[in-house]
Amino acid sequence: MNRRPRILVLNQYYKPGVEATANLLAELCEALAQEFEITVVTGRLNPYPDLPSDEMVDGVRVIRTRSTAFDRTKLHLRAVNYATYLADSVLRSLTLPRPDAVVTLTDPPMIGDVGLAVARRFRVPLMVVSEDVFPEIAVELKRLENPVLIRMLREMVSLYLRRADQVVAIGETMRLRLQEKGASADRIAVIENWVDTRRIVPRSRDTAWAREHDLVDRFVVMHSGNIGHANDLVTLIRAATFLRDLPDLRLVVIGFGALQTVVRDVADRLEVDVAFLPYQPRDILPESLSSADIHYVGLARGLSGFVVPSRAYGIMAAGRPMLVSADEDSETVRIARAQRCGVVVPPGRPELVAGAIRDAYEGRFDLDEMGRRGRAYVEREADREVAVARYRDVLARLVPSSSAR
Incomplete structure (x- = not known):
């Protein structure tokens, strides 16, 4: 032809x-x-x-x-x-x-x-x-x-x-x-x-974007992506109520979706301080993703195999670890366990999410090594x-x- x-x-x-x-x-x-x-x-x-x-x-x-x-x-x-x-x-x-x-x-x-x-x-x-x-x-x-x-x-x-x-x-x-x-x-x-591993690369946590949003010298837990029914963000907000004694903890939720109003209302009702930000320009993603100490990847109970959170690949490309709240047979849990690039808890359990965040905050996990292993995985497979x-x-x-x- x-x-x-x-x-x-x-x-x-x-x-x-x-x-x-x-x-x-x-x-x-x-x-x-x-x-x-x-x-x-x-x-x-x-x-x-x-x-x-x-x-x-x-x-x-x-x-x-x-x-x-x-x-x-x-x-x-x-x-x-x-x-x-x-x-x-x-x-x-x-x-x-x-x-x-x-x-x-x-x-x-x-x-x-x-x-x-x-x-x-x-x-x-x-x-x-x-x-x-x-x-x-x-x-x-x-x-x-x-x-x-x-x-x-x-x-x-x-x-x-x-x-x-x-x-x-x-x-x-x-x-x-x-x-x-x-x-x-x-x-x-x-x-x-x-993910394009040449475009999203690990950066220092101290970036211009992090300084603009007052995230330097804080322990940052981030969700970056769709705010929808599948993402179980309410569990993350509820988890923060167990962590009020951590003054430099900062929750950052970036994105937009069908459940945004609900998530904001839950945060207001529980008096949880969350920084809600819109989707960031694609050229900013390396800085915004790298500004977190750990990223929350939630998947509501029963959804494994029906949806796969693609934001996990950007997180790993940025060299950051994941806190995965999902069923054991989900793809993201499989990657986190096999590659040892994240912490896994069952879905819908805010007290366990809070416990994992506290453990990460207190240095019980090698977050940098988790990030390196995730980065190596996406370079090789994704x-x-x-x-x-x-x-x-x-x-x-x-x-x-x-x-x-």
């Missing part, structure tokens, strides 16, 4: 969105654009109403649908965003030149069904990258309780998982969850999410170049049979 194989990618979020998956997808597409002709059909972003409908961004063609971009903290408005994106993504995809493969992520969870329809229309392979498992995550969080709707959504997700030519899970526990939903074991590859090479291998197996037609 005289052209690069065409890959059509479908996901509601893409950069400049602040979502982790938006930026991970952009990094992956930009790297793959060296070998493939990549087109991404994505949705509108609330903070960026004037982005072009069709443009080239760092070697990737980005097409933005006529979808709504309402406040996602309200469930019914998020549903409208989903519906408008799904409808227009079908129309946009079918008017594009024939791709050689279709790739979808899982935001919204039903986009895999759109991908399946488009792939079958063009008679090309479908690859689904599962960033979370739906509707089980919503059911576990009691965000979805209507049995008819749950059954319908399970069928919709199971349909594309059973028929996809390739499914990518971002962890071993998730691989098992996807098999339970009907994905064939021989068509599932496990590729962890990643660096951007490592993940991109694994995706290239998977796509190379899918594309030739399609592009030869």
Whole structure:
């Protein structure tokens, strides 16, 4: 062939969105654009109403649908965003030149069904990258309780998982969850999410960013990422009530999400002093992440394998240890234990979180060595170049049979 194989990618979020998956997808597409002709059909972003409908961004063609971009903290408005994106993504995809493969992520969870329809229309392979498992995550969080709707959504997700030519899970526990939903074991590859270890590197705790936010000479416990139902941040806030005798302890919560108001209200009600900060610019992340002594990575009970906190990779890249509050079979606990790069406690136990923070504060853990071990792990297993090479291998197996037609 005289052209690069065409890959059509479908996901509601893409950069400049602040979502982790938006930026991970952009990094992956930009790297793959060296070998493939990549087109991404994505949705509108609330903070960026004037982005072009069709443009080239760092070697990737980005097409933005006529979808709504309402406040996602309200469930019914998020549903409208989903519906408008799904409808227009079908129309946009079918008017594009024939791709050689279709790739979808899982935001919204039903986009895999759109991908399946488009792939079958063009008679090309479908690859689904599962960033979370739906509707089980919503059911576990009691965000979805209507049995008819749950059954319908399970069928919709199971349909594309059973028929996809390739499914990518971002962890071993998730691989098992996807098999339970009907994905064939021989068509599932496990590729962890990643971090650019050249961009996020360990820095001194005494940075300009730390001085600006009065964090120097304090013991800093940080959460940096989405403030959602899955992250169990209320447990961290409640844990702080056991630590009022530590005058230089500082809790820092960076990010935004559906539970931000709830978490703030809990902190106010319990009279816990928390520094709430917005998402930080990507070029600031090495400084902000490095300003913490230890990072809290919470995952609500019952969610292991349904979602994997990708912020753990940035923490490890910055050379900082993790305090993981999650079920034993979660991917993050597995990494923390196997690599000895963090402390693990069960989810939903604020007294145990407080005990681990106190132990860290009093020097019972070698936090610097934990950070070094985490850094070594992501350099070896979860660096951007490592993940991109694994995706290239998977796509190379899918594309030739399609592009030869």
